[in-house]
Amino acid sequence: MTTKNWPVRAGPAALVWSLLYASGAALAAATPPAFGYTLLGKGTGTPYESAAALLYGAAAVLAYAMLRGPGRRRLPAAAWGVVGLCLVSGFGFLLSPLHLLFFLSRHQPPVDGAALANQACAVLGAVLWGCAALAHRRRRLGTCPYCGDRPPAEAVDARRAGLVAVAALVPYTALKTAWALGLTVGYTGEGRPGADPEYTSDLGLWLYDHGVDVTAVLAGLGMLLALALTRPWGRRLPRPLLLALGWAGAGALTPFGVFLTVVGALWWTGIAGGGPADHAPWVVAVAYGGFCLFGLALGRATFAHQRATRKICVRC
Numbered sequence: 381m382t383t384k385n386w387p388v389r390a391g392p393a394a395l396v397w398s399l400l401y402a403s404g405a406a407l408a409a410a411t412p413p414a415f416g417y418t419l420l421g422k423g424t425g426t427p428y429e430s431a432a433a434l435l436y437g438a439a440a441v442l443a444y445a446m447l448r449g450p451g452r453r454r455l456p457a458a459a460w461g462v463v464g465l466c467l468v469s470g471f472g473f474l475l476s477p478l479h480l481l482f483f484l485s486r487h488q489p490p491v492d493g494a495a496l497a498n499q500a501c502a503v504l505g506a507v508l509w510g511c512a513a514l515a516h517r518r519r520r521l522g523t524c525p526y527c528g529d530r531p532p533a534e535a536v537d538a539r540r541a542g543l544v545a546v547a548a549l550v551p552y553t554a555l556k557t558a559w560a561l562g563l564t565v566g567y568t569g570e571g572r573p574g575a576d577p578e579y580t581s582d583l584g585l586w587l588y589d590h591g592v593d594v595t596a597v598l599a600g601l602g603m604l605l606a607l608a609l610t611r612p613w614g615r616r617l618p619r620p621l622l623l624a625l626g627w628a629g630a631g632a633l634t635p636f637g638v639f640l641t642v643v644g645a646l647w648w649t650g651i652a653g654g655g656p657a658d659h660a661p662w663v664v665a666v667a668y669g670g671f672c673l674f675g676l677a678l679g680r681a682t683f684a685h686q687r688a689t690r691k692i693c694v695r696c
Contacts, residue, residue: 386511387511387515387519387525387526388515391443391447391515391516393512394439394446394459394512395443397505398437398439398443401436401501401505402432402434402436402439405430405433406437409430409433416494416499417429417432417498432469435465439465442455443459443509443512446512450519451520459516460510460513463506463510464635466505466506466509467503467631468635469502469505470499470501470502471499471632471635472499473496474503476499503631527690538680538684538685541677541678541680542677542681543610545674546607548670548677549599549600549602549670549674552595553596553603556595556599557591557593557596559573559593560574560575560593560596566660566662566663566667567658567660567663573658605629605678606677606681608622609685619689626678626681626682626685627679627682629675630676630679634679636671636672637669637673637674640669640671640672641672643664644664644666644668647664647665648661
């Protein structure tokens, strides 16, 4: 599928991908090799592979229905649900760049090459399904299938999204920095919070001893990315790099943040347990749950930057 005719080929590509991915899941369920089919990088076995075969088989049926009924209104909404399913299946691949930080950690489990390749395929499916959903919606609305025949996103909305993304990470960054400086706010366990000597490398521990938490630094870089996507000075930075980081961050952190927000809220209100025993309930809901809002705002900022910096569509 090339960029010149992606609205035409996105639907058939999503159909073919769904058939192949569902067939692979069915084969994994029927034979000993798992072919890397997992749930969030953890759930494995025949039940998960059978469920994947059924879900992605249904996705193939949906793709066929979209090709046969370009004017149906509810199909794009279901297609975006498939995008979410693909991102859940490829969640580990979206976080795979964190393996580059191996020098800051130790005793980490080895990388499963088959699972990583499978997750990369799932992320590719998310891209194909997103293009198919977008093309179907634009075709139904009668707008330009390439650009949507709409003006660039409003700068005010983009700036707002950047500020929301920054604010969403302030609790986490402040908490982890406070822990690195020796404070124990929100920590109910014994010893020093935030750095586990069993999994943190000597370099990471040295930085932590000097008041620098690596994850807080990464959160700061995420804030900087959100601002770069929504401020004029960000236009001078490489567009493909900003868009790749923005969409990858939004796709990885939004489902992760939703999970932490739900767990933290249930634990905080006493409805259910299961949170970290050495953390106050509000820490999971407020500090860690902020990744959900950050992911959503980062996605909005990335979309605004993509629209505002695109080339003039010559097909309209």
